[in-house]
Amino acid sequence: NAGVTQTPKFRILKIGQSMTLQCTQDMNHNYMYWYRQDPGMGLKLIYYSVGAGITDKGEVPNGYNVSRSTTEDFPLRLELAAPSQTSVYFCASTPKGGRPQHFGDGTRLSIL
Amino acid sequence: AQSVSQHNHHVILSEAASLELGCNYSYGGTVNLFWYVQYPGQHLQLLLKYFSGDPLVKGIKGFEAEFIKSKFSFNLRKPSVQWSDTAEYFCAVTFPHGSSNTGKLIFGQGTTLQVKP
Numbered sequence: 001n002a003g004v005t006q007t008p009k010f011r012i013l014k015i016g017q018s019m020t021l022q023c024t025q026d027m028n029h030n031y032m033y034w035y036r037q038d039p040g041m042g043l044k045l046i047y048y049s050v051g052a053g054i055t056d057k058g059e060v061p062n063g064y065n066v067s068r069s070t071t072e073d074f075p076l077r078l079e080l081a082a083p084s085q086t087s088v089y090f091c092a093s094t095p096k097g098g099r100p101q102h103f104g105d106g107t108r109l110s111i112l
Numbered sequence: 113a114q115s116v117s118q119h120n121h122h123v124i125l126s127e128a129a130s131l132e133l134g135c136n137y138s139y140g141g142t143v144n145l146f147w148y149v150q151y152p153g154q155h156l157q158l159l160l161k162y163f164s165g166d167p168l169v170k171g172i173k174g175f176e177a178e179f180i181k182s183k184f185s186f187n188l189r190k191p192s193v194q195w196s197d198t199a200e201y202f203c204a205v206t207f208p209h210g211s212s213n214t215g216k217l218i219f220g221q222g223t224t225l226q227v228k229p
Contacts, residue, residue: 031215040121042202042219043156050214058216090155097215098144098163098206103155 002026006091006104013081013111021076021107023091031094032074033058033101034066036087043090049074050097081111114139116205118220125193126228133188133223135203145186146204146217147177156202162186173197195229 160171
């Protein structure tokens, strides 16, 4: 099994551009999450999903959108990129709430 | 609001030194507790977890952690660190019970451990 796969690994965007960060998992996990990691801040939850068709905001959702049309995929969209969104983004999944999460390798995003 | 606090932001040790990283959480109910490690340039990996039972849990690579409910703490320990333990360590909490359990992890700020050879 590949686990949690994120693409791309690196990306540089200009201010105002949009892009989608892809996340897919092959473990049939119902729960999926998007985090951003900034130095000295730990990981902050952006959005999460407890199953296909269900999404909800986390701690820092502004400037982002998500969808969950299938169990496997949980893309994160930036509509109007801003320098404050420069960060490392991690996707994670778990079969059940409260259980350990499996993390992807991350996407390093720079907005200039 | 629930929160997780890691007291040490940056720790520098020599090889073979003992390690203890502090973690406290603020929540009065039952919690699940985790320590994750992030090696340079890699994703987070689970070191160990506590759900219930023996409050002293052992994880991978010789790490252990002790849950002290009265102190709301879950400190990570290792008797003798190695250069390869250089990494960032995150304490995290999630809440296991109830229909509203969404498995959201609340992370501490992280502790950067640097082990000198």
